[in-house]
Amino acid sequence: MPSKYLFPETVEDAVQMLAEYQGAARVIAGGTDLMLDLKKKKIHPECFVSAERIQGLNEIKVAEDFIEIGAAVTFAQIKNHPYLNEYVHALTDAARSVGSLAIQNAATLAGNIINAMPAADGVVACIALEAEARIENLTGAEWKTVESMFLAPGASTVDATRQLLTHIRFPRCQNHRGTAWYRLGRRPSLTLPILNCAVNMILDEEGTKIQRARIALGPVAPRPFRANKAEQFLEGREANDENIKRAAEIAQQETNPRGNVLRASREYRLAAIPVMVEDTLSHAARRAR
16 A cells, blocks of 8 residues: 555646655546456556545536536536536436446545546536547646547546646537437446447427437447547438437447456347447437437
8 A cells, every 4th residue: 555645625736746755656536446446456556646535526516507526526426416416417327337336435436537447437428518628737727628638548637746637528408419428348337338329419499309418338349439420421311210229330340349258258249239229319319308
């Protein structure tokens, strides 16, 4: 275990602490993934820099244009938030999928993103919502799309020994927008999913044609995946059963899932993808109407 555990109260202090340890310190929020990495000896930090006491990082803000979630916000806070429960079903349902109740009370969406696993429930929902993350370091801050923050399974573009993810934001819901979530697994919680899917759909003013669709899937590639061809097919078309079914078939053709002895074969996943995508698209369309 690290010999020191630091509790900065500002983002600036946290970034400075990381710099002083020159790569030997590590940011920690909920720590549910980091503790496993420590046990498996994947990481060897001298010090943990906690995000727990940094002002503003444990808040969910619903602003005029964006919804902003602080890095210390837990999945329990997300799933219990009244506005998110009413308007952002993809995210709140994904939050309910994350582990047990005890894990949801500790684990954070920010940690889910930094851990960079292609099947991470919170990550897949964020990508469908076109979320961005604010990354702080000694030279300043920048917003990056969550989708761009993955290099490979378990490898993030964010260096948690030198950088701090402070907030996640995504556009606030508008009229005729619906989101939906689907998770296929051997158990509802406590295990990685066989497949998961999040959809974000915007219809026209009449509530009939699809103006915009975002379909995120995992784990069907080395990184969390967007079904771009299926999205392009849907945009401008009627939100009817025929078009939704065809989009689900296109999504299947785009993906390249691996087989896994403990979870499911490649063949099973390929067969399940169109059923899952069709169901999730249909739920999002109904909510958007």
